Amino acid sequence: MRLYAQTPARRTRQILADLIAAALIYAAVKLALVVHDAIGRLADPGRKAESAGNSLSGGLHDAGEAASKVPFVGGQLKRQLGSAADAGTGLADAGRSLQDTVGHVATLTTVVLIVIPVLFVLLLWLPPRVRWIRRSAVTQRLAAGPGGADILALRVLTGSQRALAAVPAPPGGLAEAWRRGDEQVIADLAAIGMRQAGLRA
Structure with a gap:
């Protein structure tokens, strides 16, 4: 904790x-x-x-x-x-x-x-x-678990759109890149999710 x-x-x-x-x-x-x-x-x-x-x-x-x-x-x-x-x-x-x-x-x-x-x-x-x-503990457990980065990235995608401005949008958009499993986009989005929770990626 x-x-x-x-x-x-x-x-x-x-x-x-x-x-x-x-x-x-x-x-x-x-x-x-x-x-x-x-x-x-x-x-x-x-x-x-x-x-x-x-x-x-x-x-x-x-x-x-x-x-x-x-x-x-x-x-x-x-x-x-x-x-x-x-x-x-x-x-x-x-x-x-x-x-x-x-x-x-x-x-x-x-x-x-x-x-x-x-x-x-x-x-x-x-x-x-x-x-x-509580939220930071949940986020840490999520990030450490299997598929945690995907879930954190999805959280960011469905959250405030201001946070997405820092991520360079690939062709087709961030959501499409997440669906394709683009590792760089997922890592960038997950890092934003960790920062939003006050944690380091």
Whole structure:
């Protein structure tokens, strides 16, 4: 299986198309990661809120434990400080929830920004490459098989007439020469067929 043509012009076009496809895929991934980082920074307030809530909750719990030792009102102070500590825990939970939401949005956006451009590039670039690889493999097998040159010559005769301009027409025309089995004409036509497929005769 041949990945690139043997003829310089077609091989250059194929390499250029491959490089452009790779560059576009790289750019899409790079852009998606930059956007992911930018969206991820939106979670900073959530991290600060979680940290502040945890600190507040821990401090109020400690204060409640210390206040519980105060005679007569210690139990009531502990309950009040415990309620305030629960509010701090709620603030920490809200901070974590914000971080989770931002993380999900960043991940989903990144996936979309990678998948859509990559699919678009692959749909434009991959089918022609696969078709050429298959066609060149078939042409090579045909050329190597018995009567392959005759079949390639017939392909050229029934294809675009522009390609026939390079072959000197013998008396009676190219088709008549092919029917007679003119080896030179068949070889010339087969060589054109190989070049059309991007292969050397």
